[in-house]
Each structure stands twice: as C-alpha cells, then as structure tokens.
Amino acid sequence: MSIDPASPPRLPPVHRVLDWPAVAALAEAHGRPLVVDAVRAVLDACRRGEEPDTDTAILEAVSRRITSLVAPGQKTVFNLTGTVLHTNLGRAPLPPEAIEAMTRIAAGASNLEYDLATGKRGERDSHVTGWLQRLTGAEAATVVNNNAAAVLLTLNSLAARKEVIVSRGELIEIGGAFRLPDIMARAGCRLREVGTTNRTHLRDYAEAIGPRTALILKAHTSNYRIEGFTAEVDERTLAGLAAKHGLPFVVDLGSGTLTDLTRLGLPAEPTPTETLSRGADLVTFSGDKLLGGPQAGMVVGRTDLIERLRRNPMKRAMRCDKLTLAALEAVLRLYADPERVCQRIPALRLLTRSREQIAAMAARCRQPLQQWAGTEWDVDMVDVDSQIGSGSLPVDLLPSKALRLRRQGGGRTGGQALNRLAARLRALPMPVVGRIADDTLLLDLRCLEDPAPLLAQLNNSG
Numbered sequence: 001m002s003i004d005p006a007s008p009p010r011l012p013p014v015h016r017v018l019d020w021p022a023v024a025a026l027a028e029a030h031g032r033p034l035v036v037d038a039v040r041a042v043l044d045a046c047r048r049g050e051e052p053d054t055d056t057a058i059l060e061a062v063s064r065r066i067t068s069l070v071a072p073g074q075k076t077v078f079n080l081t082g083t084v085l086h087t088n089l090g091r092a093p094l095p096p097e098a099i100e101a102m103t104r105i106a107a108g109a110s111n112l113e114y115d116l117a118t119g120k121r122g123e124r125d126s127h128v129t130g131w132l133q134r135l136t137g138a139e140a141a142t143v144v145n146n147n148a149a150a151v152l153l154t155l156n157s158l159a160a161r162k163e164v165i166v167s168r169g170e171l172i173e174i175g176g177a178f179r180l181p182d183i184m185a186r187a188g189c190r191l192r193e194v195g196t197t198n199r200t201h202l203r204d205y206a207e208a209i210g211p212r213t214a215l216i217l218k219a220h221t222s223n224y225r226i227e228g229f230t231a232e233v234d235e236r237t238l239a240g241l242a243a244k245h246g247l248p249f250v251v252d253l254g255s256g257t258l259t260d261l262t263r264l265g266l267p268a269e270p271t272p273t274e275t276l277s278r279g280a281d282l283v284t285f286s287g288d289k290l291l292g293g294p295q296a297g298m299v300v301g302r303t304d305l306i307e308r309l310r311r312n313p314m315k316r317a318m319r320c321d322k323l324t325l326a327a328l329e330a331v332l333r334l335y336a337d338p339e340r341v342c343q344r345i346p347a348l349r350l351l352t353r354s355r356e357q358i359a360a361m362a363a364r365c366r367q368p369l370q371q372w373a374g375t376e377w378d379v380d381m382v383d384v385d386s387q388i389g390s391g392s393l394p395v396d397l398l399p400s401k402a403l404r405l406r407r408q409g410g411g412r413t414g415g416q417a418l419n420r421l422a423a424r425l426r427a428l429p430m431p432v433v434g435r436i437a438d439d440t441l442l443l444d445l446r447c448l449e450d451p452a453p454l455l456a457q458l459n460n461s462g
C-alpha cells in the first residue's frame, strides 16, 4: 500500500480531533454539527497545505473558525460617518422606552390581535392608530413595514389598472431602490407624468385628468432640490383640483416629522398635520427617519380610503410584527410631550447637538485615537457638516466637529494607507465607520454620545 503524498500520515482523523478535550468543549458549547464541519474544513486545509498541521495549529484553526461562525453577523457599530439617519447603518437609534417595550413583548404572548374587553379578535394596528390620529389630526391611520410598502399599498388599493398623475419633477429615486415609476408599475398603476422636470403648472394636472384617472400623487423630493427657474403647484391648489374631480389627493412625505423641526433649530420639514390641513386625503411617511422610531410606514387620512387599504390582501403581506408595533407605540407616546421629545428621541437629540458639545467629545477622543493610530498619522479636530440622511434635506447641513486622520507628511500617495486605516477601524470589536474625504479619514462625532466604549477599545487594541 502506497502512502498518498498529498495526505501526510501524521494528520489525525476527524473523530480523533473531536475527542480532544478542547474540541469536545467547543462541541458542548456550540453543538456537534458545527464543530464537525469546522474540523473537516481545517483538516482539508491542512491536506492542501494551506494550514500548518501540528495538533496545536489544528486546534487553534478549529476554534478560530467556530468563533467567527458563531459571532453575530449584525454587530453594533459606531456611526461616525456624519450621516445621522444612515440607511446602511440601520437609521434611527431607538429610545430606551421602545427597547423596553420590544423586550417585554418579545418574551411571550400579547394581545396583539386580541380584544381583551370582549375576548374577540382584535386589530393589530389599533395599538398605534389612536396615537397616529392624535398626533397628526387624521381621521384614520394604518401602518405597514416601511414607507415604500405604504406607497405601494396606497397605489394598489386606490389606483390598480388606472392612472396616477405625478409631476415629472417628483419622479424620485430614493437610495436603496425605491423608484417611484417602478413602485407604480408593481402597484399595477399607469403613471401619467405631467409637466417638466423643473416646471409643472396646474393646467398640466388639469389637462391630464380623464376617465381613467384614479388619483393625484405628490411626492416629497426628499433627496434633491430643484433650484432656479422652477414651478410646482402647491398642495392646497392640487387638493382643490382633485376634490373638484372627486379624486383622492395623496402625498408621500418620505421622512415626515411629528414635531416642528424649526423649533429645534433644524431645517423646516412638512408634518403630516400640515399636509392634511392643506387638503391631502392620505399622507404616507416613514417610521425610522425623522420620526426616530422603528422601520415602519404610516398612512394617515380619510377613513373611507384607509378602509380600502385595510381590505387589500396586500396589507396582510405588509403587516408589522408585534415588536415593531411595540416600539412604534412607545415612540409615538413620547411625542405626546412636545417639550421633551427632542431629548427623549435619540435621532432628534443627535440632530440637535451643537458643534460645541460635539467638540467636547472630540477633545476627549483625540489623544487616545492618536495613540491607537500611531505616529504615522496626524490626528486633529476640524469643523465639518453632518447630514440628516435617509433622503431628508441633503442640502441642509448641520455644523459638527470631526477628528481628522492625515498621514504624516500628507501628499496624495496615502490612498492605500488611508484605506488600510479605515479597515483597521472597521475591524475593531465594535467597528468604527467614518468617511474618507480629501485624502483624510474623518470621524464625525455627532453620533457619539458615550465615548467610554470607544475609548476602551482604542486603549485595548492600540
């Protein structure tokens, strides 16, 4: 019998490795199948000469594989990008009240769709619709998984096989593949574009109305602004035109805020209340943008129209789960106290931090970051502008402070080193995500409220 040169005889068989006490302990902790797979994979790698084949090296490789396999895929990160409602980083952080509600409801049974007074089946939306009506002044409300779903459900319920009139200036694409024309097609509606990109007049809408028209839609152009020679028809006038023809007038607000942002020193953003008072029949908006809650999509407005949405079987496919509803209810309750809402909703608190407050945070982190980065890097404090994010008001910037990392000596050759530095920050136990601009790495500290965990990991891994 010849010995296969590719398979060194001293490599132990799988069952032997599984009997090693340290490996048996891994199997006890994480389950046998995972560990068996890891051992097989490591031994295969040894056979291919990709891993050293001593017992110690095999053990180390097996435990490394298991550790990375069982580590949570979704991790907490430091959002130091300067974009507060960052879609890729999960948008709004939730207030403790919402986290508490989700934790409580997650653990067991709840009256999600059960009327405790009558013992009969209840309505899951009922836990939030009262709050939505109170906070927006709407007659009725419903809620689905996100605002894209809210728009899709609205269009499909009210305008399937019919025409929806939209201004060409509002045929928006929002990051993450929300394109109004595509949503429209999937909702089964025909898009009837009117006007031009920069100018749309009342007569453009009026001339488009015909027997197949189902509704008039206005979409908030969240992530861009058309400037210069422009014209759009105000909501009150459009609402009047729609009413004259017996058509619903729907406004997709996108972000939507339940509080007057100018009172907080932030740029003005229309509220559902204002939009309804200007004559909108339905208004849709997101839960996890400026509202500062969980991912959800709200539709508020006329009772008869909301009823049509509720009766659509699509609503069943888009319904929120009990955790979202628990969090949303808790967040909406915080809006009942407008005086304190800005401090209690983390998204609003972060958006309203002053440059001075952020600078104090930067001052505390500068030196530890310098030590961690090493002498190859210069770390200083610079003025930057944060963004709200999530498509809201990209042209309105919030004065902030960042730590700037520049390669000693500067120059334009530092691109790769800069990428490596950014990767090192992302590889920390609690990854740090900044942004690269002008051959520097910027860490905008607007979203860092508690520096302790950041400082601890910089000190431990420098």
Ligand SMILES: *Cc1c(COP(=O)(O)O)cnc(C)c1O
Binding pocket: 146, 147, 148, 149, 151, 172, 174, 178, 219, 220, 221, 222, 252, 253, 254, 255, 285, 286, 287, 288, 296, 297, 390, 391
């Ligand atoms: C963000 C946005 C949407 C999509 O909302 P999601 O909650 O992300 O699904 C739709 N319309 C407008 C105008 C938006 O700004």
